Amino acid sequence: MLTKRIIPCLDCDLALPEGRVVKGIEFQRITYAGIPWELAREYDKQGADELVFLDITASHERRETMAHVIAKTASNVFIPLTVGGGIRSVEDARRMFNAGADKVSINTAALLRHELVNDVARIFGSQACVVAIDAKRRYLQNAAEVKAATEAGRALIETPEGACWFECSYYGGRKFTGVDAVQWSKEVEERGAGEILLTSMDRDGTKDGFDLALTQAVCDRVNIPVIASGGCGLPVHMKAVFERTDASAALAASIFHYKEYTIQEVKRYLRENEVHVRV
Amino acid sequence: MIAIIDYGIGNLFSIYNGLKRVYDQPLLVTLDGVASLKDAAGIIVPGVGAFDDCARSFRPFAAIVIECIESGVPVLGICVGMQLLFEGSEEGSETGLGLIPGSVVRLPKTVRVPHMGWNNLAIQRPTQLLDGITERDYFYFVHSYHCVPRDAARVIASVDYGGALAAAVQRDNLFGVQFHPEKSSKKGLHILRNFAAIAQGT
Numbered sequence: 001m002l003t004k005r006i007i008p009c010l011d012c013d014l015a016l017p018e019g020r021v022v023k024g025i026e027f028q029r030i031t032y033a034g035i036p037w038e039l040a041r042e043y044d045k046q047g048a049d050e051l052v053f054l055d056i057t058a059s060h061e062r063r064e065t066m067a068h069v070i071a072k073t074a075s076n077v078f079i080p081l082t083v084g085g086g087i088r089s090v091e092d093a094r095r096m097f098n099a100g101a102d103k104v105s106i107n108t109a110a111l112l113r114h115e116l117v118n119d120v121a122r123i124f125g126s127q128a129c130v131v132a133i134d135a136k137r138r139y140l141q142n143a144a145e146v147k148a149a150t151e152a153g154r155a156l157i158e159t160p161e162g163a164c165w166f167e168c169s170y171y172g173g174r175k176f177t178g179v180d181a182v183q184w185s186k187e188v189e190e191r192g193a194g195e196i197l198l199t200s201m202d203r204d205g206t207k208d209g210f211d212l213a214l215t216q217a218v219c220d221r222v223n224i225p226v227i228a229s230g231g232c233g234l235p236v237h238m239k240a241v242f243e244r245t246d247a248s249a250a251l252a253a254s255i256f257h258y259k260e261y262t263i264q265e266v267k268r269y270l271r272e273n274e275v276h277v278r279v
Numbered sequence: 280m281i282a283i284i285d286y287g288i289g290n291l292f293s294i295y296n297g298l299k300r301v302y303d304q305p306l307l308v309t310l311d312g313v314a315s316l317k318d319a320a321g322i323i324v325p326g327v328g329a330f331d332d333c334a335r336s337f338r339p340f341a342a343i344v345i346e347c348i349e350s351g352v353p354v355l356g357i358c359v360g361m362q363l364l365f366e367g368s369e370e371g372s373e374t375g376l377g378l379i380p381g382s383v384v385r386l387p388k389t390v391r392v393p394h395m396g397w398n399n400l401a402i403q404r405p406t407q408l409l410d411g412i413t414e415r416d417y418f419y420f421v422h423s424y425h426c427v428p429r430d431a432a433r434v435i436a437s438v439d440y441g442g443a444l445a446a447a448v449q450r451d452n453l454f455g456v457q458f459h460p461e462k463s464s465k466k467g468l469h470i471l472r473n474f475a476a477i478a479q480g481t
Contacts, residue, residue, distance in 0.1 A: 001439055002398045003417060044464065049397055075296045080419060080462050100292040102462065124289070125328035127393055127421040194393050194421075225395050248396060278397045278417040 003278045004242050004270070005049035005249035006263055007227060008256045012036050012055055012069060012085075014062035019069050022056060023257045033257035037072040043256065044077045046263035049278060051077070052105065052197070052251060055085030056172070063092070067099040074100025084132055084197070090119050097124060105197055107132040108170040111177055111184075114191065121192025126224075129195075131188040134173055135166040135181035135214055136201040155182035155221075159213040166214055173201055182217050189222045196222065197251065200230035207233025210241040210250070219246035227251050235261060235269040242275045281478050282308040282319040284344070286336045289327040294357070297461035298323070301472035316343050319352060321478025326359030330383065330424070331371030333359045341376060348378065353452045353477045355408075361448065361455030362426055370424050379450050381428035390441035393423045398458075400436040400446050408454050408473050409436055409447065416466045418446070418458035425457065452477075 011022040013030070023033040033039060040051050051073070055066050063086070070083060083096040084105030093104045104124075110117050110131055121129040140146045140156065140163045149156060154165035166181035185196050198218055200211035208231050215228045225248035228241045232252035241247050255261055267277045283294055285307045298305040308315055316322065322344060326333045348354050356364050365375045368383035375383070386392045397417040402409055425444040428434060438446035438457070448455045454474070460467035 002394065002396050002420075005396050071292075074292055078293065078297050078300075078461060078464050078467060080421075097290050098292075100290060102293075122329075126423065127327065127395065195395060223391050224393070225391050248391065 001276055003049070003276050004247075005227075006047075006238065006266060006277065007050045007052055007249050007251045008043045008048050008263065009052045009054060009229070009251050009253040010036050010039060011253060012053055012057075012066065014055055014057045014065040014069070017065070018072075019065055021257065024254055036069045037076065039257075040073045040077050040081075043263060044079055047267055047279065048079065048263050049249070050080040050082065052082045052084065054105075055083070057085075062086075063095060067095055070096060070099040070101050082130055084130070089116070090123060093120050093124065097128065103128045103130050103195070105130040105132045107134065108172075110188065111168060111170045111179060114187070117188050117191040117193055121194070126192050126194035129193050130197050131185075131193040131195075132197040132199065133181050133185060133188075133218075134169045134199045134201050136169055136176070137161075137164040137211075137214075138167050139164045153183065154180045155217065157182070157213055157217045166217070169201060173204075181214075182221060185218045186221050189224050193224060195225045195227065197227045197229060203231025204229075206231050207254070209233070209237040210245075210247075212241060212244050215241060215247050216245040225249065235266045238266060238270060239273050239275060242270070243273075280304045280306050280315075280319055281321040281323065281475060282306050282316055283323045283325065284337075284340055285309045286333075286340055288333055288336050289325070291325055293461040294323060294325050297468055298471050298475070301468055302475035310339055313340060313343055316340075316347055319347065321474060322347060322352060322354045323474075324354060324356040324360035324363065326357060326361070326363060328359065329371060330359060330362060330368040330375075331373045333363060334371070334373035334375060337363060345376065345378070348453055351452055353474065354454065355474050356455040357461070358422060358457060358459060361457055362424065364448075364453065364455050365426055365428070368424055378453055379426075379428050379433055379448060379455070380430065381426060381433070383424045383426050385424055386422075386444075387441035393421055394440045395421045397463075398438050398440060398446075400438055401443065402436050403434050406435050406449055407477050408449065408470065410473050411469060412436075412466065418460070418463040418467060420446075420458045422457055426455070
């Protein structure tokens, strides 16, 4: 039986040689969890099913550092590796595959030029093409707003907090596109994406749990695997996302980086609660 | 020496590094070095992406690899490399090597495609390639098409995804695995070690 995947996310600051995995912000100072390839090896030992490396600096001169991080990781760690952050072209993608990445995750560049999804999927295969979608709730306050959203072709989603649609953001959450995230997920599937990495901007960093309404809205409309992301603070959040949505995988960062729970602990908890995981 | 055929599709970094962990003489063989396949104790045929791209790129190696197989050299096809051993695929129009009668078809509509993630095997018969592997071990799969051998006895392990699918096949010294041993952590490397042992005749 196919297991649900638990994926630690390594947000990489590549300004330092070898890079550093960002843990969080404490007293207005960035804190680090460690060197990416060392942490990757630790998470592999703990039973991570895959690893996602995100270049949070995403500037061109840092590309070589990321390639180095991946090459170093891939020679020690034999699980799938995904690289995201600043993949703008087929050439950027190729560099990461040549370094040893199995998948690239594209976000901003795909929204700017939709054909990039087709290109990456055609050249490297759908299995290597992940589209990351950062979505934010836009609540509909009254009948007029509902009518306008319907006319604009938005997917209206009922949530416990009220009806909303989901807007895609890009440039690392700094800008909004006006694009409906649920519709966009269908489009990237048609264009050949093999997986969607779906992050709730409302929940990201809150530790309040995944946005189940968003996750299920996308799972309902696509037939490719969906990775739920944003908001995981406790093992029970993973349990909820797997029990109440069709997500294939859950991604989390700080819960693991702060050593609040090891991946083993999370997986043991999930197994006790009858979520099928690899232990 | 175990040769990994580098026919220009995808990076072979992980297969090379994975094999290197369990065996000290892996060699990437490109078209320039194709003659060295004659000295190979074992051959690995990787494969990612589209069936047709792989089939076309592999063609220059086909004759010599088939010669090796017929002379008894163990060969392991991985993922699309396994699919190439069959006659053809619904995914494209190119012909496969036809070394195992049967075809490659799309995964059922009832499941999410690609089949992506860790799944366990149902061992169909004991064989050295899967020595030490149990149904509690998980392997990393990522594929949208699956192999259907005409003779079901070719399947040495199946995987449950919308039905029982061929996860590993064998015809004498010819093996194929749909999952990625090089991405399946310790148990995957264990399978590469088993293949190396088969190649060395131990």
